[in-house]
Amino acid sequence: MPWNAIETPYLRVDQPRFDNNIQRLNCHLNALNTPLRPHVKTVKSLPAVKAIFNGGTGPITVSTLKEADFFAQHGFDDQIYAVGIAENKLPHVKRLIEQGIDLKIILESETQACNVVEFCRLHDVVIPTLVEVDCDGSRAGLTPDSQALMAVSQLLADAQLFKGVLLHAGGSYGCSTRAEKVAAAENERATAVRVKDQLAGVDIACPIVSIGSTPTAHFAQDLSGVTEVRAGVYVFFDLVMANINVCSLDDIALSVVTTVIGVKPEKGWILIDAGWMALSRDRGTAHQAIDYGYGMVLDAAGRPLDGWVVESTSQEHGIIKHRAGLTDIPSDIQVGDQLRILPNHACATASQFDKYYVSNAEDELIDEWPRFNYWT
Amino acid sequence: MPWNAIETPYLRVDQPRFDNNIQRLNCHLNALNTPLRPHVKTVKSLPAVKAIFNGGTGPITVSTLKEADFFAQHGFDDQIYAVGIAENKLPHVKRLIEQGIDLKIILESETQACNVVEFCRLHDVVIPTLVEVDCDGSRAGLTPDSQALMAVSQLLADAQLFKGVLLHAGGSYGCSTRAEKVAAAENERATAVRVKDQLAGVDIACPIVSIGSTPTAHFAQDLSGVTEVRAGVYVFFDLVMANINVCSLDDIALSVVTTVIGVKPEKGWILIDAGWMALSRDRGTAHQAIDYGYGMVLDAAGRPLDGWVVESTSQEHGIIKHRAGLTDIPSDIQVGDQLRILPNHACATASQFDKYYVSNAEDELIDEWPRFNYWT
Numbered sequence: 001m002p003w004n005a006i007e008t009p010y011l012r013v014d015q016p017r018f019d020n021n022i023q024r025l026n027c028h029l030n031a032l033n034t035p036l037r038p039h040v041k042t043v044k045s046l047p048a049v050k051a052i053f054n055g056g057t058g059p060i061t062v063s064t065l066k067e068a069d070f071f072a073q074h075g076f077d078d079q080i081y082a083v084g085i086a087e088n089k090l091p092h093v094k095r096l097i098e099q100g101i102d103l104k105i106i107l108e109s110e111t112q113a114c115n116v117v118e119f120c121r122l123h124d125v126v127i128p129t130l131v132e133v134d135c136d137g138s139r140a141g142l143t144p145d146s147q148a149l150m151a152v153s154q155l156l157a158d159a160q161l162f163k164g165v166l167l168h169a170g171g172s173y174g175c176s177t178r179a180e181k182v183a184a185a186e187n188e189r190a191t192a193v194r195v196k197d198q199l200a201g202v203d204i205a206c207p208i209v210s211i212g213s214t215p216t217a218h219f220a221q222d223l224s225g226v227t228e229v230r231a232g233v234y235v236f237f238d239l240v241m242a243n244i245n246v247c248s249l250d251d252i253a254l255s256v257v258t259t260v261i262g263v264k265p266e267k268g269w270i271l272i273d274a275g276w277m278a279l280s281r282d283r284g285t286a287h288q289a290i291d292y293g294y295g296m297v298l299d300a301a302g303r304p305l306d307g308w309v310v311e312s313t314s315q316e317h318g319i320i321k322h323r324a325g326l327t328d329i330p331s332d333i334q335v336g337d338q339l340r341i342l343p344n345h346a347c348a349t350a351s352q353f354d355k356y357y358v359s360n361a362e363d364e365l366i367d368e369w370p371r372f373n374y375w376t
Numbered sequence: 377m378p379w380n381a382i383e384t385p386y387l388r389v390d391q392p393r394f395d396n397n398i399q400r401l402n403c404h405l406n407a408l409n410t411p412l413r414p415h416v417k418t419v420k421s422l423p424a425v426k427a428i429f430n431g432g433t434g435p436i437t438v439s440t441l442k443e444a445d446f447f448a449q450h451g452f453d454d455q456i457y458a459v460g461i462a463e464n465k466l467p468h469v470k471r472l473i474e475q476g477i478d479l480k481i482i483l484e485s486e487t488q489a490c491n492v493v494e495f496c497r498l499h500d501v502v503i504p505t506l507v508e509v510d511c512d513g514s515r516a517g518l519t520p521d522s523q524a525l526m527a528v529s530q531l532l533a534d535a536q537l538f539k540g541v542l543l544h545a546g547g548s549y550g551c552s553t554r555a556e557k558v559a560a561a562e563n564e565r566a567t568a569v570r571v572k573d574q575l576a577g578v579d580i581a582c583p584i585v586s587i588g589s590t591p592t593a594h595f596a597q598d599l600s601g602v603t604e605v606r607a608g609v610y611v612f613f614d615l616v617m618a619n620i621n622v623c624s625l626d627d628i629a630l631s632v633v634t635t636v637i638g639v640k641p642e643k644g645w646i647l648i649d650a651g652w653m654a655l656s657r658d659r660g661t662a663h664q665a666i667d668y669g670y671g672m673v674l675d676a677a678g679r680p681l682d683g684w685v686v687e688s689t690s691q692e693h694g695i696i697k698h699r700a701g702l703t704d705i706p707s708d709i710q711v712g713d714q715l716r717i718l719p720n721h722a723c724a725t726a727s728q729f730d731k732y733y734v735s736n737a738e739d740e741l742i743d744e745w746p747r748f749n750y751w752t
Contacts, residue, residue: 374729
């Protein structure tokens with residue numbers, strides 16, 4: 001099928017960039033002797049995840065039990081479900097474990113730990129559990145050195161459910177300089193190791209010490225003491241990551257292809273058939289170095305239209321304007337032309353679609369990768 | 377199935393509110409003797425759309441050709457696809473028309489009109505076409521009184537494809553007072569009728585004069601001269617509509633049910649298992665009278681937790697904080713509790729899910745409505 005037979009909007013993956021992104025992080029972590037447990041929440045697609053493992057399988061991180069189910073069916077039997085567990089999901093977790101999946105859950109409170117211990121006792125199942133540790137105050141987890149962290153870990157260890165600790169340096173998304181990212185990575189590692197040592201002090205072994213975020217995974221200089229690193233968005237990268245210098249614009253492997261459905265020279269507007277339903281409502285670049293609106297505009301060949309961004313969106317319409325208020329629309333942009341939009345946040349944009357159209361280096365359409373969404 | 381057996385996050389519809397919302401607009405438009413062509417982009421669900429038509433079918437507006445396909449298969453044979461047409465979609469439109477669907481398309485340029493005329497000539501098909509007219513400068517359409525509007529209409533009329541005009545008062549989303557909304561509605565109507573009269577002056581008949589937006593549909597005082605009204609989000613309503621006084625908070629029929637997975641009293645944070653993947657990234661209330669963050673928080677019984685909103689989100693995590701910075705978390709909120717989040721924008725939040733769980737007035741789970749997303 002030729003590209004122009006595909007109805008717009010659609011999602012395009014540039015496979016050479018995708019492959020390069022995978023290889024770059026693999027090399028970096030190989031050099032640091034630490035395995036990667038990729039977060040499949042970004043791609044939610046079997047061929048994409050298989051590409052990460054060079055055609056095979058390996059340990060993965062999931063953000064929903066639907067991901068767990070799907071990848072379990074395809075041979076990925078070592079998983080961490082990296083969202084604090086809710087009791088209503090325990091029967092689902094049990095089903096996966098009884099299918100032979102080594103699915104680890106995470107939690108951060110005595111209430112959750114008691115629920116899990118009690119559920120396992122009642123149902124005669126072992127749910128391996130990690131305690132979530134907060135290394136930078138950005139989201140979830142118990143603080144290191146806290147009494148609660150030790151108490152929750154002990155509760156799980158007594159029931160032989162404790163399997164380790166999990167940290168996520170979410171604060172690293174605010175680090176634009178190299179030094180800041182290196183420091184965030186070292187803080188994530190050092191916090192994890194400190195907690196592991198505290199637990200060792202009370203005879204609780206920590207077989208899994210899992211850390212990671214895309215910025216810290218790429219800028220870690222030392223990973224001694226941790227057993228694995230997690231990252232997700234690095235396979236596609238996006239404008240948020242480019243703005244904090246984790247990647248360059250030329251590394252971004254994902255774009256939304258759209259058609260120009262109106263041109264308003266008097267206003268400097270280009271109207272496209274990609275609105276928030278295609279681009280997502282993500283405005284992650286709003287407070288970064290460069291605000292790309294709802295995405296940066298490229299022409300059909302992938303060349304940047306310098307300064308032009310998707311300034312506003314409704315459900316199936318986008319309005320492209322110039323960031324600096326120029327109203328001279330590039331003269332070669334006409335109704336019917338196709339454009340590509342680079343995403344602010346690849347996880348959010350990809351989640352608006354159920355498939356990827358894949359391009360090789362010669363700009364040929366070589367594959368279609370199905371993806372899924374939702375929770376159950 | 378009891379509610380608490382459903383894994384969170386999930387989408388809940390309160391059917392009595394949904395039914396009331398449908399009835400309210402039906403009564404209003406009946407009184408004005410003008411039929412409604414509901415926009416199914418909000419619900420994308422057969423039982424929901426059938427409920428709008430009291431179990432039957434009727435004229436609908438669609439935002440994607442996937443909606444057109446789906447509802448065509450279920451007997452909805454009078455449709456308008458209300459996004460300016462791109463040439464790559466014409467073969468799909470042709471297939472629908474050849475199935476017997478009276479599918480109208482819209483456009484706003486001579487380029488598009490020429491493409492459609494040429495496509496119809498080459499493929500011996502008649503694609504009924506409306507010209508999009510801009511009544512308030514907010515998005516798409518040709519301006520009334522413009523030479524281009526007359527030229528495009530003439531081009532289509534000469535090929536016997538012209539079927540009328542379509543307007544959308546998108547600017548009405550910025551109208552908070554009753555007087556502003558009444559004026560926006562009258563401007564939308566009067567603009568449509570003016571264009572119809574201009575076309576009549578050059579012997580172009582306008583069998584369809586289609587206008588509408590949820591605010592103007594509810595505040596129109598007179599609809600003489602228009603043949604139909606479109607509205608979509610009114611069936612669910614949302615915080616954006618409540619903020620501009622089109623509905624009250626008690627009319628909002630849609631909520632995301634989520635579980636508390638962490639409580640941080642020292643920060644005044646409640647952590648939930650609904651992030652932007654469940655709530656959407658929509659921040660439509662950001663610049664309105666009340667900024668609800670990513671949504672307004674209710675307890676499990678639907679009572680507001682006054683002032684508490686979802687302040688930030690990542691993919692599967694939300695952080696609830698108090699709008700005024702209070703840090704005293706309501707004492708009865710515990711890890712494991714369920715909460716409900718009212719959406720900023722119901723179209724965006726609903727699009728994150730593939731089903732609705734439906735409640736009756738007694739808070740019983742009475743139905744599951746499947747919904748779909750995507751484009752093809």
